[in-house]
Amino acid sequence: MKLQVILADNQVIFRTGVARVLALETDMHIAAQCSDVERLKESVGSLRKSVVIFPSSIAKDLRPLLEWIEQAGSRSVVILEHDATLDPAIAQRIEGVVLRSVAPPQLVECLHRVAAGERSVQRASVKTMPSPDRVGVRVLERLTPKELQIVALVSEGCKNREIAMHLHTKEQVVKNYLRSIYDKIGVSDRLELALFTIHHHALAEAVDRARSAIVRSA
Numbered sequence: 001m002k003l004q005v006i007l008a009d010n011q012v013i014f015r016t017g018v019a020r021v022l023a024l025e026t027d028m029h030i031a032a033q034c035s036d037v038e039r040l041k042e043s044v045g046s047l048r049k050s051v052v053i054f055p056s057s058i059a060k061d062l063r064p065l066l067e068w069i070e071q072a073g074s075r076s077v078v079i080l081e082h083d084a085t086l087d088p089a090i091a092q093r094i095e096g097v098v099l100r101s102v103a104p105p106q107l108v109e110c111l112h113r114v115a116a117g118e119r120s121v122q123r124a125s126v127k128t129m130p131s132p133d134r135v136g137v138r139v140l141e142r143l144t145p146k147e148l149q150i151v152a153l154v155s156e157g158c159k160n161r162e163i164a165m166h167l168h169t170k171e172q173v174v175k176n177y178l179r180s181i182y183d184k185i186g187v188s189d190r191l192e193l194a195l196f197t198i199h200h201h202a203l204a205e206a207v208d209r210a211r212s213a214i215v216r217s218a
Helices: 012-023 037-046 063-071 104-115 134-142 145-155 160-167 171-185 190-198 201-217
Strands: 003-008 028-034 051-055 075-080 096-099
Touching (some): 003 012, 003 037, 003 104, 028 037, 037 051, 037 063, 063 075, 075 104, 134 171, 145 190
Parallel strands (some): 003 028
């Protein structure tokens, strides 16, 4: 019997990337994909005995969501955002925790362990003493501040027109920037760009700062 997975994330490209990774696992089935907490609650209620993956940022208070998951006989895996922490009382109720920068094999292993009734926690301490991300650093040195902002907005799932509005420029200008970004990083599309970003912590941290700067200037 295949493991039934409910996948929720408000970052469209990240969610799509995870879905593609899990689709390669012959013993897993993505039963639902959700973009917000309301849709997630609906899916949890109708798809019992699932493993539910969702980001720590999907709701200000995770307790009601966890109650829904527990009542459905399902198990929870939280994607911990960069620099986020979990309340100890919440953490005790969660079966699995992965960082936003989790690599595909680690995520798959976590889901298997949680489905088997075990707890699986990717320790956030790896962020404080990470192995050198030489590739991420080299790529970061090639990108301009404007290109970093575009990478941040792409990672949020923004389309070219939305990026142009955020940055007060033209859609064609955004397309030109994207071509330059793809060439500098060595990726071919938006999905590869987003996955590359989340798997290289030096770049991911710079993109987080760029995203915060965009929010402040809005």
